[in-house]
Amino acid sequence: MIVQNKYLRTCLALSSMAASGLIFGGKYAYADEQNVLTESVPVDSASLAIPTQQSAAAETEATQETVLQAVTEGAAQAGETAANSSDTTNTPALQVHAADIKKMLLDPVYADAKEISGTAAPNSYIVFLEGDVSLMETPVDAAGAFRLAPTGIEAGSVLRAIVYSDQSKTVILEETEWTVLPAATGSAEAPLPPATAPATTDPAVTDPAVTEEPPAADLAAGSGGAGQLSASATPNGEEAVTAPLTLMSVASTSLTTAQTVAQEAKGTWYYYVQSGDTLKSIAAHYATDADSLIRWNYLTNANLIYVGQLLSVNGMNVYSSIDKENRTFANSAEFVEYLGSYATEIGKDYNLYSSVMVAQASLETAYGTSKLATVGNNLFGIKGSYQGNSIVMRTWEEESDGSIIWIDAFFRLYPSYYESMVDYALKLRNGVSWDANYYKGTWIENTTSYKDATLYLTGRYATDSSYNTKLNAIISAYGLTKFDQAAALKTVPADYNALVSGYGYSIDSLPWGTTGYKYIASSTDYYGKEVHVSKKTADGKYACISVGGKEVGWVDNNALKTFATVSVSYSLPIMDGAYSIDSLPYGQPGSKKIADAASYTGSVATVVRETADGAYAEIKINGTYMGWISKKAFNAAFQSYDAVVRKGGYSIDSLPWGTAGYRTLGWSNDLIGKSVKVIGKSANGAYFCISYNNGAAIGWVDYKAFEYFNSAAVNYNAVVSKSNFSIDSLPWGEAGYAYVAASSSYLGKEVHVSRITADGNYAFISLNGKELGWIDSKGLQAFATRTASYSMPIMNGIYSIDSLPWGVAGFAKVADASAYFGKMATVYRESADGAYAEIGVDGKFLGWIDKRAFSNAKQVDYYVGVSGLGYSIDSLPWGTAGYKQIGNTNSYLGSLVKVIAETADGSYKLVQKSGQTLGWIDYRALTTLSTKAANYSTTIRSSGYSIDSLPWGTAGFTLLGLTSSYLNKTVQVIQETADGCYALVASNGQTLGWVDKRCL
Template sequence: MTKKKVMKIAVTGLILTSSLTMIPAVAPLGEENVAIAATNANQTFINTLAPLAQASQEKYGVLSSITLAQGILESGWGKSELTKKGNNLFGMKGRYNGNYVLMPTLEYVNGKWITINAEFRKYANWQQSVHDHSLLFVNGVSWDKNKYKKVLDAPNYKVAAQELQNAGYATDPGYAAKLINLVETYKLDQYDVLYDSIISESAYSAYAKVTKVSGNAVWTKPYKVKGTSLVGVASNYQNKDIQIVRKATTKRGTYYQFKINGTVVGWIDGKALTFYDKETSNKAFVSRAKITSTSGHTIWTKPYNVYGRSQVARADGYANKEVKIEREAKTAHGTYYQFSINDKVVGWLDKRAFTVYEFDSIISDQKVNLSAQVSQTAGHTAWSNAYKLQGLTKIGPASNYQNKDVTIDQKRKTQHGTYYHFAINGKSTGWLDTRAFKLYDAVQYNKAVNLDAKIVNPTGNAFWTAPYFSTGSKLVTSASTYAGKDVKLLREAKTVRGTYYQVQINGKVIGWLDKKAFKFYSTIKSEVTVNRPAVVTTVAGHAVWSKPYEVVGTTRVNAASVYQNKQVHLLKKAVTDRGTYYQFSIDGKTIGWMDQRAFDLYDNIEYNKAVHLTGTVTNAVGNAAWTEPYKALGTKLINQATAYQNKRVTIIREAKTSRSTYYQFQIDGKTIGWLDKRAFTNVK
């Protein structure tokens, strides 16, 4: 055999049985057994080898159909002695990591079959066999690195099979045809498509638990879609509750994208999940019932198997309890009732646990004394007793009493709700749901006042003949009719709803209006005449007004900044509920009123006379020398009195203010300034 015919690869078209009797691995082309349908054993072989072939195709480019067809042909569906003894699927000759199996084989040489003994590679498993087979195509042989390049570059299995034969992989002249026949018989070319394409994808909202983790994983895209990568094994999320946000179908199956704690994690096979039920309906369903069948039932915070539900208690703890059913919900598992006891919701329980009564019972009953108007009649009916009680009769639709003022003397509560017994003009009429009535408010007090205000917030407010929602209150007009008007407030009344004022405009009483509609003017608590000088020093946030700020009738005169650092004379002082204000003049002209915080006030000098005295400065601490008596207009600091401690001085003038008496003094014939009289001793 030439060097080209005896290579370190399998080139056999036959396999050996355990008795070493040679039999055909695949019958000659066209014979009956070429078209044998795939048995369960054959399909198991394909299913086992296909993932290894696809992994090799993804890494090295060897078509999976060629790997599978060669594996079938060379190993006789994995039943050859070489495969059994050495996990060698492809008849690869030579040694693998020093390991081999010595086997007889047939070679087709010079037009005839001959038997030779050869070393065949021995592998630990099929994965090594596939890997080594692929490397042969990638690396070639020592004398030709590109021997199988055309196999790798082949666009399909037919070209690849022929290029294998052309490269001399096997000596059998029908080798390519046999491979092609296997591919087409068992549809092996389907495994050449490594990636799935997404058939459909859409937003999907559901909750589920990861329960079947074996063989599953989480991916960045649906499994086997091109570009997907592993996020982690499914066991990382075992028994985790997840939120499903998208659904995608591929040829392989259905996959779901999910979040945990609001963060997207990845995609997982739907077979790994147990889905929570969705509520197909959830509606009010009020009735009186008793829990009579507790065996096998549990009370939940939500209907059974709805996401987020948790166990409240075993149903048998509530056996024979009379309850009120609040709501009914339906899921794929059944129908469930939410129930309460003594107005406290307990939870959800299977409908089959209850016996539902036809009639309600009276839960509570009390005498009342209320005034109201029948205002919400839609869906309501007047009855001879509270609704759903045994023996009641229908009186008529609530619309018969629309806008009627009524008195209410009894309040009765049942499982269905709360009902009032009412009378019109002192005549007993019937029972209506409390929601049909507009109850009038009780007036807590109603007193005379004398206030000035402006209507500044008319939106949503109106004038009424009495405080809003009190007995006999009727609409007069919208508050917007008098928007911006100055008004006089005559009375103030308070109800549970708010505070209201009776309004007079130009001597005419209009009606009652909510306190929130008004801007209240300030009231002058006191006003006195003053006479003292001052300087306007702090102007930020201040203005000059014709009257004290926010007193009725006041108007803006000017910005305070116009008078900054001006010497002024204060004429009047007014105290309001908002603050203290001064009226001031400049050069004898009255300007207006401004907040006291804008002024620096000075003392008036009551007298200033010449004297001739001597004394000693002994109480200097806390005193200072000034150019004028302290806090007289224009005074400025000269020095701290401590500079003159124990000095003998001459006193030349004496002045008095409302604050104190001051001396102007000299030292050694030099006039120093003015100092508080109390700083001196030994005055003569």
């Protein structure tokens, strides 16, 4: 049905007669209900050819059957049957079941309407009356449509519409009442599109299938808004969801025929419940039953649904697991900024204007407030299904003649806005089924600015002739071109922490020098602060930093020092007071002393983070954040275990008994027979720090409280080397000992020995912190190691990586070293003789390896300058089997880099820049420098000097500029040569190069 623009008449299409419901006399009627509601149809003797003296009781059975047949078989056939079965001059007033009266639909009638239109039974005839006065009448065409000029209607008046089988007015098919609305102009009830509502795609362009959801379907406004519930009983006791309706006889949001559009979607359909819906009507509409809807949607009250609810109509409702977008926005500016971070990335990936992407999403969804956006995460009105899921909503579309039609539509349901934006980008890049280049005019490579793209979309993506004007206005109002500039930056994601370690660097809205960048702050303001790096420029020169989850801006990477940490959660007592507690790990830039560990000796510290090398721990004491402390302040090698308190009479103290300041907190008597966790031991092993019931530490107790026999505390590792010994709950032979396991189950395993009997015959062992029991000491082989902390590349693949050093009883092969050839291995421990190293690669623990696997390389630590052009940077030394080129020295010319390893012959060197490993470089591309760090500001006073990639005269130095370009400008000195002749300078966070210090 066509809806005229001026009034935007609502078009309500019914599905089959057996499926749809209609409000009648304030009740709902359904075709499959029997004798629920019977109404006498009033007859006007002045205008109808039906004698009024005939009563309803005199109605013949044959006539009743004829009328019912007319209703169910169609108006035309009904009129013919009625004429053949009764005398038209004696037809009585008829009784008709309300369940069968459902054919007529009337578009909203406004007081200033120039036309009335709607649908009714094909070839029927309609008379409109006010009270008993006939106002107008009209035939209905073969398609079931009618329209006529209004006569004598006023706002608030009630029209009675009587539908006859034909123009003879002998058989009444139905009678309904309709309220005349106030003039449409400015009417709050008129479902007019908002001023910002987009014109949608040309209906002929079905592949893009982009439309806007109807304003009437967006129930956020008005008294019938989403989440508000108003239930009225239907004849069968089912509750219908209702919202205030001005049209009394028709729910303006009745379901339309789904079968005609369901082919657009696949998978699970989520219907958006609207005013007037019931479970029964929804079930009929989607060819299912109410019981299935109840089961699929976990409904506890079968008769109660609410406006805005999402119901799956063809399978289990898993919407909560699909929907990952839980962000809400305080205002439109917050919405565009949120989308901007996604659009920047996506625009770069697909070479599209990020500004246009955000503007379209803002326009199509009214800045994220439309229901299609909030429930379907669909920002662009794309129809169909996404990963098998669809949102079903009522929508309006603009015809070529400017008229509006209303339909049901299946829209793609996305997990989040990000997927919606990627899908949109794919649409613009891949076009439509018949033309892959349909949207090529939006591609950056085919345009000169975003305005070319918005103009191209007008009349193509949307039929609105002012579509580009609206998009351009949004882009201008919110400065969205900044996302285009950011997209052109070539950035890469990052995820690590760092410390601000440089003074005087600028922090900017975009990397320094990028078009549109703005100064935000100085790195001096954040010196010593821990920041998070979320992305970097592709060349690694600039990093985007945030503090406390709030983005600060972009800063030169030279102002940062990598600060890798890992989250942990455990408790240990502080046992060595010789260390300090600091704001950052000791030695880090900006680290400040907070307290001495001596003030907390014996106190239990909760560790929340560790440095990546495990050397420092961030702690809390009694729930109060303290700072960072060296882990040497703990008995770091100690692993907690469970133990049972055996004896009473021992005190539980705040510190080991006898320590200055200790105080008694309780007694072991209360814990006899109870299992506690031993979380620390005093230096002499005589006292255990314990916690109970997985709670906080309760204090220190003498180790004798745990034994019936005499033993001594020890602390060393060993390997289970014999298979014929038992592991027991107590030393073998002690009263009450019980067998736990056989030593063969742990053959070759490295265990920790924490106690031995007084005679040394039995040892108490644990594995990975889990207490095992007592074993005969003859079943163990001492396994002496020493801690280490360094990295080396694996350069010889003929060796194996084993669970223990090769040859130690019970060792087993884990992997071949060749599988990690060229990889940097972190060494955690070495065997006492230094022959084997315990290693990890890429943060993953592997095992033990013969140190000769490092023999083709050596560990070094010095700085050089990149002085050669055209040399490759490789994953392995150039020419080594499997090497790959990963960069070029051109990108780092003049840079100061750190050499961490080199081949045995010194031909190739493994280098790092700002803590990030770059790769292997030919030594000929590098120049050894003798430099020292500096950090001060000065002014360029002389114009006659060069600015060079390396100190003037150093092999490979190249001219970068002249000091005349920076005359009288303040610069930051960040490095100096050892002889003090040359300085590396920067301006506004950008490294300029090396200058002769005589110009300063």
